[in-house]
Amino acid sequence: MKADADIAGAEDQQSAAGRLITPSGIEIPLVATPAMHADHREQPGEYPYTRGIFADGYRGRLWTMRQYSGFGTAEESNRRYRFLLEQGQTGLSVAFDLPTQCGYDPVDPMAAQEVGKVGVSVSSLRDMEILFEGIDLSRISVSFTINGTAAIIYAMYLAAADKAGVPRRKLTGTIQNDILKEYVARGTWIFPVRPSMRLVADSILFANEQTPRFNPISIAGAHMRDAGCTAVEEAAYTLSNALAYVDELRARGAELDSFAPRLSFFFYVHTDFFEEVCKFRAARRIWARLMKERYGAKDAKSWMFRFGVVCGGASLTAAQPYNNVVRVAIEAMAAVMGGAQSIFTAALDEAYQIPTEQTAEIALRTQQVIAYESGIAHSVDPLGGSHYVEYLTDRMEEEITRVMADIERSGGMINAIERGIIQRRIAQRARERKIQTDNGARIVVGVNRFRREHEEEWTGEVFRPNPDAARSVVERYRALRAQRDNRAVERCLSELGAAAANERHNLMPLLIKCCHSYATVGEMVAALKRLWGEFEEPTGL
Amino acid sequence: MALRGKKILLGKVGLDGHDAGAKVVALALRDAGAEVIYTGLRKSPEFVARTAVDEDVDAVGLSLLSGAHLELVAETMAQLAQLGRADMKIFVGGTIPKPDRQALLDMGVRGVFTAEMKIADVLDCIERELA
Numbered sequence: 001m002k003a004d005a006d007i008a009g010a011e012d013q014q015s016a017a018g019r020l021i022t023p024s025g026i027e028i029p030l031v032a033t034p035a036m037h038a039d040h041r042e043q044p045g046e047y048p049y050t051r052g053i054f055a056d057g058y059r060g061r062l063w064t065m066r067q068y069s070g071f072g073t074a075e076e077s078n079r080r081y082r083f084l085l086e087q088g089q090t091g092l093s094v095a096f097d098l099p100t101q102c103g104y105d106p107v108d109p110m111a112a113q114e115v116g117k118v119g120v121s122v123s124s125l126r127d128m129e130i131l132f133e134g135i136d137l138s139r140i141s142v143s144f145t146i147n148g149t150a151a152i153i154y155a156m157y158l159a160a161a162d163k164a165g166v167p168r169r170k171l172t173g174t175i176q177n178d179i180l181k182e183y184v185a186r187g188t189w190i191f192p193v194r195p196s197m198r199l200v201a202d203s204i205l206f207a208n209e210q211t212p213r214f215n216p217i218s219i220a221g222a223h224m225r226d227a228g229c230t231a232v233e234e235a236a237y238t239l240s241n242a243l244a245y246v247d248e249l250r251a252r253g254a255e256l257d258s259f260a261p262r263l264s265f266f267f268y269v270h271t272d273f274f275e276e277v278c279k280f281r282a283a284r285r286i287w288a289r290l291m292k293e294r295y296g297a298k299d300a301k302s303w304m305f306r307f308g309v310v311c312g313g314a315s316l317t318a319a320q321p322y323n324n325v326v327r328v329a330i331e332a333m334a335a336v337m338g339g340a341q342s343i344f345t346a347a348l349d350e351a352y353q354i355p356t357e358q359t360a361e362i363a364l365r366t367q368q369v370i371a372y373e374s375g376i377a378h379s380v381d382p383l384g385g386s387h388y389v390e391y392l393t394d395r396m397e398e399e400i401t402r403v404m405a406d407i408e409r410s411g412g413m414i415n416a417i418e419r420g421i422i423q424r425r426i427a428q429r430a431r432e433r434k435i436q437t438d439n440g441a442r443i444v445v446g447v448n449r450f451r452r453e454h455e456e457e458w459t460g461e462v463f464r465p466n467p468d469a470a471r472s473v474v475e476r477y478r479a480l481r482a483q484r485d486n487r488a489v490e491r492c493l494s495e496l497g498a499a500a501a502n503e504r505h506n507l508m509p510l511l512i513k514c515c516h517s518y519a520t521v522g523e524m525v526a527a528l529k530r531l532w533g534e535f536e537e538p539t540g541l
Numbered sequence: 542m543a544l545r546g547k548k549i550l551l552g553k554v555g556l557d558g559h560d561a562g563a564k565v566v567a568l569a570l571r572d573a574g575a576e577v578i579y580t581g582l583r584k585s586p587e588f589v590a591r592t593a594v595d596e597d598v599d600a601v602g603l604s605l606l607s608g609a610h611l612e613l614v615a616e617t618m619a620q621l622a623q624l625g626r627a628d629m630k631i632f633v634g635g636t637i638p639k640p641d642r643q644a645l646l647d648m649g650v651r652g653v654f655t656a657e658m659k660i661a662d663v664l665d666c667i668e669r670e671l672a
Contacts, residue, residue, distance in 0.1 A: 098556035098607060102583065110585065113609040113616075114556050187558015187582045227561040319657055351656075352636050427564035434565050438659045447657050465608075539581035541567055 022275045023442075024232035026395045032387035037394045044380040048288035050281050050393065052339040053304040057380030058371075063335075064342035065367045066143055066308070070095035070120035071354050072469035073476075074130035077120040081135060083357065089364060091173070093143040093344060094131070095119035096153070101188040103149050103529075105522030106473045115470040118354070119145075122153070123473075123520045126480050128160040137166045142173035143218075143308075143342075148190040150177035151199045152524050154207075154216070155511035162516070174215040174264060174308070177203060180241040183417045183535065185426060186223040190525060193414055195532040197248045198503065204249060204259055206508035217245065218308065220266035224422075226313040228430025231272070231279045232396060236403035237422060238265060239286060240413040246295065256295055260302035264341075267307055269331040270315040274392055276331070277383060280307065280338030282397040286404075309335045312346025320446030324348040329366050336376055337383050343367055349463070356461045420538030427541060477520070484518040492517045497527045543668045545574030550598045552580040552589035554617055557607035562634055562656060566602065569660045570667070586613060590620035593629060599671055600651075605635040614645060630670055634663075 020028040029036060042048070045055030054060055067089055070077045081092050096119040099111035105123050106115045115121050122128055132142075137160075146153045154175045161171055179196040182189045189196065200217065207216035221238030229237065242263060249259055265283070269276045287305035291297040311331035316324040328345045335343050347355030347363040355363065371377055383389045407413055407422075416422050436442035443449050492514040499505040514524050549570055551563050560582060567577045578596055580589060593601045601621075603614055614633055621629045633645050634654040642653040652666040 098558075102556045104556070110556065110583070113612040114607055117608045118557075182558070185558075185561075187560060188556075227559075228565075317657060318655065352638055427561070427568065430561045430565045431568045434569075434660055438661065537581040539579050541564060541571070541577070541579060 022231075022392070023270075023272050024230040024275060024396070024399065026232075026275075026392065026399065029388070029391065032391045034387055036387060037390035040384075040390055044384075047292065047300070047303060049284040049304060051381035051384045053284065053306060055380070057339070058336070058377040059380075062371055062377065063340055064091045064141065064308075065089055065364060065371075066091040066093045066342045066344050067360060067364055068093040068095050068145065068310070068344050068346075069355075069360065071097075071118075072116040072120065072466050073472055074120055074122065074127040076466060076469065078131055078133055078135075080357075081131075084360070084364070085135070085140065087361060087364060088368065091141040091143060091342065092135070094145065096144075096146055097121045098188070099123075100153075100521060101146060101148055103152075103190050103521055103525030105520050106470070106477050108522060115473050117465065121469075121473045122156070123477055123522065124480055124518050125156055125159050125163070125515050126476065126518060128156045129163060132160060132164070137161050137164060138170040142171075144173070144175045147176055147179050147182045147186065148188040148196075149521055149525060150175050150179070151203045151508065152511055152515070152521055154203055155508060156515045156521075158211070158512055159515035162512075168210045169212055171211050172213045174218045175203070176220060176266065177217040178220045178241065178266075180244060180413065180417060181220050181223055181238070183537075184224050184237065184422045185227040189535045189537075191528065191532045192535045193418055195500075195528075196535075197244075197414075199507065200245060201248050201252050201254075202506045202508050204245075204262065205252065205254060206506055207262065208254075208259055215262055215264045217262070218264050218266045219245065222266050222268040222310050222313070224426060225268040225270070227426050228314075228433055229426045230429065231270070231275050232399045233403055233425075233429070234267060235279050235283045235286075235396070235400045236407070237413070238267070239283065239290070239400070240404050240407050242287075243290070244413045256291075256297050257299040257302050260291055260295075260297050261299060261304070265305060265307035267309050268313055268315075269309045269311045269335050269338075270313070271327050271330055273330055273334045274389065275396070276334035277338045278389060278392040278396050280335075280340070281381075281384075281389070281393040282400055283307075284339070285393075285397055286400060306341050308342035308344070309338075309340045310344045310346065311335060312350050316346060316348070316351045317444060317447050318351040319451070321348045321351065323446050324351070325362060325366065328363065329370070332367055332370055333374070333376060336370060337381075339381065353463045354465070356463045358461055418538070420540055423538065424541060480518060480520075489514075489517045489519045489523070492519055493523055493527045496524065497531060500528055500531050542574035543664070544570060544671070547574070547600070547671055548576045548578070548596065548598045549600045549602060549667075550578045550580065550589070550593045550596060551602045551604065552584055552592075552617075553582045553604055554584055554586050554589055554613045555605065555607055555609050556583055557605060557609075558582055559606040559635075560604070562606070563602070563604035565660070566604075566634060566654075566663065569664060573664050573668075586617035586620050589617055590624055590626075593621065594624045594626055598629075600630040600632060600667065602632045602634060605633065605637070608636070610635060610637055611641060611644060614650065615648060618649065632667060632670075
């Protein structure tokens, strides 16, 4: 990769010749001129959508303000959701604890120390019902950050809606359901790649028929980015993963235009403002061209690259945490200038704890100030036409396309993931980034520059998880297993196991049936593991 | 090459999937001359302890970003003690709040590392403890 050479150069961003490059290694001109970019005449809402997928930008519809949240028991998370909705948040985003994400019930020895810690524990339909008590699922869109057990949690959400009397077609929201990037960066994989791809396809095909307003996948670059790759690589890996899903669905016989309009994306925004804005402009253009010209999609909706973002993550620091409010504000502005459909702004204490109610509120207010005071959402693609922005968009498009072509030449994304190639490349990037931070080539305010002599780490409120959460989760779990019709559960689980053996069988209806019987996440995962086994992680560095 | 001849096991215990930090440290240790074994994600304390003993390593580094560090480090140390290796040198890295850093050191952990520490300082600490 050319970027490899560039990154070596990035260690000294300000070389003697005064040459500057972006974090992805693209040269930054002192002054950009019209000669440095193609002559772009397109308007917002026009193919290939560089300037945005909607002609009326945010005037038609503001982005969704969606704060990621969840912890402890379903009751506690339900209280936080109601608080956030009362504060003007317009969608929910559910954070699950690791046992739920990795498919272990709360009593599993692997789960013992992590129940309710980084998110809410949901092991059965009972928890899902409590999680959304008093929240009208036909009106509030809900996003689920869940991957390894995505099909199961999606089934459980549908079962909860069924029980609440909400028609499935009215449900809105998104389930992340992007297993490929879990193998690369986020780590909540369970099954080997091939059966996991089947589950993803099953849920997307099912969603096409049953929940037409609910996005069955959000193809995410965010976690690969936060693990260390550059903005160019983030976009390239994500779009390559997206093509792997498209190929899988087409191999299952699905018509491209029946599912492509439902694919959505999810990215990180870090602090390099222009690179982030241009990443989104470039990604929209690349996706539109791929779908229309290479894959032959006919429906304009299939060409439209829709995405949500998260601002914060690895760009935030534990040192001088109040600086993070400023970082997140810059990042959220980049997301708006880039045309995001939904934004999550991380709280200032994200680098070391679950946000308190106060820091979560500041994070949401940051978006509200941008939306309602700054005026930047009023005109569509307000940076379009800037010579620098058009130049950087063109250059990022070239670089992203080149990284994608490299992956394709070396056998495609699934192959690269199974062999651990992308994983190694990201680890290498993380190492380079660390070296640059340690030696000061990459400036981080409050960390390697402008530090105070005796830094007090945090003077605000400390989030204290409820120490009884795990115990009450386990109590409810045991009570459920004692009360439910265990024979019905067994029947559902064995039907599931039998259907899993037949590749042509869509597992979603059976998963929903299992959920209605109050089978647990761990039981459903175990039934499938017996047949499919587990992913073997390539750990070579 | 200050760590030449040293063998170090880096383990992810519990379910947390953040491995960037562990991998960065693994690469840095290798550059410093150490032989590094990385367990991969989602290993039980028992697995990590057994591997450490079987491989006869000089030190174990545990990476935790899930908030379950106190419990899982204690459990790994208990497993090592059961295998007769209470003397094993343990290092911990991850999102460890300040009060917990002292708690870990009080438990006998030799060094606690967070993301914003310089790698050179991390290596210095390990080198000192293994000298």
